[in-house]
Amino acid sequence: MNAVPGHRTSSEGRFQLLVDAVTDYAIYMLDPTGVVISWNPGAQRFKGYVESEIIGEHFSRFYTDEDRATELPRRALETAAREGKFEAEGWRVRKDGTRFWAHVVIDPIRSPHGELIGYAKITRDLTERKLAQEALKESEERFRLLVQGVTDYAIYMLDPQGRVTNWNPGAQRIKGYAESEIVGEHFSRFYTDEDRATELPRRALETAAREGKFEAEGWRVRRDGTRFWANVVIDPIRNDRGELIGYAKITRDITERRATQEALEATQLALFQAQKMEAVGQLTGGVAHDFNNLLTIIVNNLDLLTRNARDPRDVKLIESAQRAAERGAKLTQQLLAFSRRQPLQPDAHNPNTLIEGFESVLRRACGEMIRLQLSLPQRTRWVSVDAPQFESALLNLIVNARDAMPKGGSIKIMTGNATLGEQEAAASNLPPGQYVSIAVQDTGTGMTPDIVERVFEPFFTTKEIGKGTGLGLSQVYGFVTQSGGAIKIDSTPGQGTKVIMLLPAQESGDEASGEDDETERPARDSAGTVLIVEDEPAVLEVASDIFDSLGYDVVTATDANEALKVLEDDPSIDVLFSDVIMPNGMNGVELSRRAREMRPDLKILLASGYPMSALPSDGLGAGVSFISKPYRWTELADKLRALRTVG
Incomplete structure (x- = not known):
C-alpha cells in the first residue's frame, strides 16, 4: 500500500485515510518474505504493537509456538500466492503474550506485470464470538450428556409432523426401541389402538402448538406390545422467528405408582366401609345392652309372678308375655351378633412375621413421599391375636401417620419385648407382666395434649370434612383392648407422633385351658x-x-x-x-x-x-x-x- 514517493495520487491518499480510520480490523502489508511494511491503528489495537515496534519484523511473531512449529506462516503465504487467497481462523498472540481468536485473510499483491510484490493481510478479533460458540457447544454437550444419562424418563424430540428425530437411553429402556429402530418413525406408534382411533396423537401436538404445552396420563404401548401407564408432557420448540420447528417430548412410566394408588384407594374404601360398620356395630351393641337390662326386669318379674299365680287366665297372660320377652331376647342376641360381626379368633403369632407378610400393603399405603422403615428384633416374643384384625389396626396407624405428613416424611415400625412393673402396669390399666410392644412412629405434624386425650373417641377427627371418619384410632383401640392390651400415644406438635400397642406376650409351655371343672358336686344347703x-x-x-x-x-x-x-x-x-x-x-x-x-x-x-x-x-x-x-x-x-x- 506504500506508494512511490512523490507519486501518491489523491485517490491513494483517500484510501490510506480510510485504512488508518479502521480500528475493528488489523489491515497491514507484508513484503514477499512476510516482513511487515505497513501498520494501521486497528492492528495496533488488536496486537498491541505500535508501528515503530513492528515495521520490519516478520509477521510470524503473531503466531503461536505450535503454529510456528508446523510452519503455518510460510504455508499461509504460499497458499495465498498459489491460490490467490488464504483464509483461516486460529489463535494469534498479542504483544503481551495473551492469545486471541482471529479471522485472517491474506491476499497476494502483484504488479501490472504479474510480479509478486507483497501481501495484504486483514485480521479480525473474533475472541468473544469464539468463546460464545465454545460456551454454547459446551452447554449443548452438557445437555446432551444430561439427556443421554437420564434413564427414568424418555426424552426425545419430534419434527413438526410428529416423527422421532432423536432418542435417549431412558426412551429405549421404557419403550423398548433402540435408536436405530425408531428415529424417523411417527410417535403415534406408542399409542394404543383406541387412542389412535380418536386421533389423540394429532390432537396432542395441536394442543401443544396452540397452548404451549400438552400434559396427560394414559396407557402407552412398548415395543413388545405390553402396556404401561405414562405421564406425558409435549412442549413446542420454536426458532428465533417464532416458527415451529418441532416438539420436545418427555414420558415417564408411572405404572407402579398408579397400581399403588389403586390399591390404596381400594384399601381405603374397604377401611372406610369397615369403619362405618364398626360405628353401626357400636350403636347396635349399646342399644342391645340397654334393651337387655329392660328385658332382665321384665323376664324376672314375669317369672316371680308365675311362681305365685293361681288363676289360669293370669298364668296364660304371663306365659304370653314371657314368649314375647323371649322373642325380644332373641332379637337382642341378633343385634349383638351384628355388633360383633366377626368375633376375634386369636392365635399365637410372631408379630414380626405378621408385619413382614403385610409389608407390601403398608408400603403402598405410605405412598411415594413417605419412607417406611422396619425395626424388628429377632427375639421378639409371640402374641395371641387375630391376625387380620392386627393387620387392620396396623394399617390404620400407617394411614393416620401418612396423613399427618402431607409434604412427606418417614414412618418407622418397631417391635420389642416389654416388662411392666406394678407402676407401669397400673398406668396402662394392665396387670404386671411380659408384653410385646408394637410402635408406629412418624415425623409428622404431631398433636397437642388436648387432642391426644380425645383421639380414641369414636368420630373425633382433626381432618377436614370428607377426609376422615374419626374411627381409625377407635378401631385400633378396640382391637388392642379386646386383645387384653393397651395403647398409648407420645406426641409433640411439630415433632411427630409415636403410637405404642402393648399386647400380652404369649407364655411358653403348657397353655391354660380356661375350662372350669364340670364335675357335679352337691350344692351347700345354706345359701349364704x-x-x-x-x-x-x-x-x-x-x-x-x-x-x-x-x-x-x-x-x-x-x-x-x-x-x-x-x-x-x-x-x-x-x-x-x-x-x-x-x-x-x-x-x-x-x-x-x-x-x-x-x-x-x-x-x-x-x-x-x-x-x-x-x-x-x-x-x-x-x-x-x-x-x-x-x-x-x-x-x-x-x-x-x-x-x-x-x-
Missing part, C-alpha cells in the same frame, strides 16, 4: 350372703328379689368402688354378683380381680348384655362364672349351683 353390684335401680331390685327368693342374704352396691368398701368391711359375703358395664371407671371384670385379691375364696358371677367372648375376662380363673342378660332366675340358680361345686 351375696353382694349385688348394679347401677340400674330397676335391675338391682329384680336381682335382689331373685337372690332373696333363692334364700340369700342380700347386700347391694351401685358401683365398683362402693362394692370394694363393702367387701373390706363385711367378711360374711361369699358370693359377688356384678354387672360388667358400670360407671365411675372400674368395670365388673376389674372389680372381680380386685375382689379375688382381697378374698381368694370369693365366688363371683358376672352379668352383661354383651357376650362373654367380647369381654376382657382373661386371668379371672376358677370360681368366676358369667351369665348373659336377660337371665332367668332358674339360670341364675344353676350358675350359682355350679359355682358352689368348684373347689
Whole structure:
C-alpha cells in the first residue's frame, strides 16, 4: 500500500485515510518474505504493537509456538500466492503474550506485470464470538450428556409432523426401541389402538402448538406390545422467528405408582366401609345392652309372678308375655351378633412375621413421599391375636401417620419385648407382666395434649370434612383392648407422633385351658350372703328379689368402688354378683380381680348384655362364672349351683 514517493495520487491518499480510520480490523502489508511494511491503528489495537515496534519484523511473531512449529506462516503465504487467497481462523498472540481468536485473510499483491510484490493481510478479533460458540457447544454437550444419562424418563424430540428425530437411553429402556429402530418413525406408534382411533396423537401436538404445552396420563404401548401407564408432557420448540420447528417430548412410566394408588384407594374404601360398620356395630351393641337390662326386669318379674299365680287366665297372660320377652331376647342376641360381626379368633403369632407378610400393603399405603422403615428384633416374643384384625389396626396407624405428613416424611415400625412393673402396669390399666410392644412412629405434624386425650373417641377427627371418619384410632383401640392390651400415644406438635400397642406376650409351655371343672358336686344347703353390684335401680331390685327368693342374704352396691368398701368391711359375703358395664371407671371384670385379691375364696358371677367372648375376662380363673342378660332366675340358680361345686 506504500506508494512511490512523490507519486501518491489523491485517490491513494483517500484510501490510506480510510485504512488508518479502521480500528475493528488489523489491515497491514507484508513484503514477499512476510516482513511487515505497513501498520494501521486497528492492528495496533488488536496486537498491541505500535508501528515503530513492528515495521520490519516478520509477521510470524503473531503466531503461536505450535503454529510456528508446523510452519503455518510460510504455508499461509504460499497458499495465498498459489491460490490467490488464504483464509483461516486460529489463535494469534498479542504483544503481551495473551492469545486471541482471529479471522485472517491474506491476499497476494502483484504488479501490472504479474510480479509478486507483497501481501495484504486483514485480521479480525473474533475472541468473544469464539468463546460464545465454545460456551454454547459446551452447554449443548452438557445437555446432551444430561439427556443421554437420564434413564427414568424418555426424552426425545419430534419434527413438526410428529416423527422421532432423536432418542435417549431412558426412551429405549421404557419403550423398548433402540435408536436405530425408531428415529424417523411417527410417535403415534406408542399409542394404543383406541387412542389412535380418536386421533389423540394429532390432537396432542395441536394442543401443544396452540397452548404451549400438552400434559396427560394414559396407557402407552412398548415395543413388545405390553402396556404401561405414562405421564406425558409435549412442549413446542420454536426458532428465533417464532416458527415451529418441532416438539420436545418427555414420558415417564408411572405404572407402579398408579397400581399403588389403586390399591390404596381400594384399601381405603374397604377401611372406610369397615369403619362405618364398626360405628353401626357400636350403636347396635349399646342399644342391645340397654334393651337387655329392660328385658332382665321384665323376664324376672314375669317369672316371680308365675311362681305365685293361681288363676289360669293370669298364668296364660304371663306365659304370653314371657314368649314375647323371649322373642325380644332373641332379637337382642341378633343385634349383638351384628355388633360383633366377626368375633376375634386369636392365635399365637410372631408379630414380626405378621408385619413382614403385610409389608407390601403398608408400603403402598405410605405412598411415594413417605419412607417406611422396619425395626424388628429377632427375639421378639409371640402374641395371641387375630391376625387380620392386627393387620387392620396396623394399617390404620400407617394411614393416620401418612396423613399427618402431607409434604412427606418417614414412618418407622418397631417391635420389642416389654416388662411392666406394678407402676407401669397400673398406668396402662394392665396387670404386671411380659408384653410385646408394637410402635408406629412418624415425623409428622404431631398433636397437642388436648387432642391426644380425645383421639380414641369414636368420630373425633382433626381432618377436614370428607377426609376422615374419626374411627381409625377407635378401631385400633378396640382391637388392642379386646386383645387384653393397651395403647398409648407420645406426641409433640411439630415433632411427630409415636403410637405404642402393648399386647400380652404369649407364655411358653403348657397353655391354660380356661375350662372350669364340670364335675357335679352337691350344692351347700345354706345359701349364704351375696353382694349385688348394679347401677340400674330397676335391675338391682329384680336381682335382689331373685337372690332373696333363692334364700340369700342380700347386700347391694351401685358401683365398683362402693362394692370394694363393702367387701373390706363385711367378711360374711361369699358370693359377688356384678354387672360388667358400670360407671365411675372400674368395670365388673376389674372389680372381680380386685375382689379375688382381697378374698381368694370369693365366688363371683358376672352379668352383661354383651357376650362373654367380647369381654376382657382373661386371668379371672376358677370360681368366676358369667351369665348373659336377660337371665332367668332358674339360670341364675344353676350358675350359682355350679359355682358352689368348684373347689
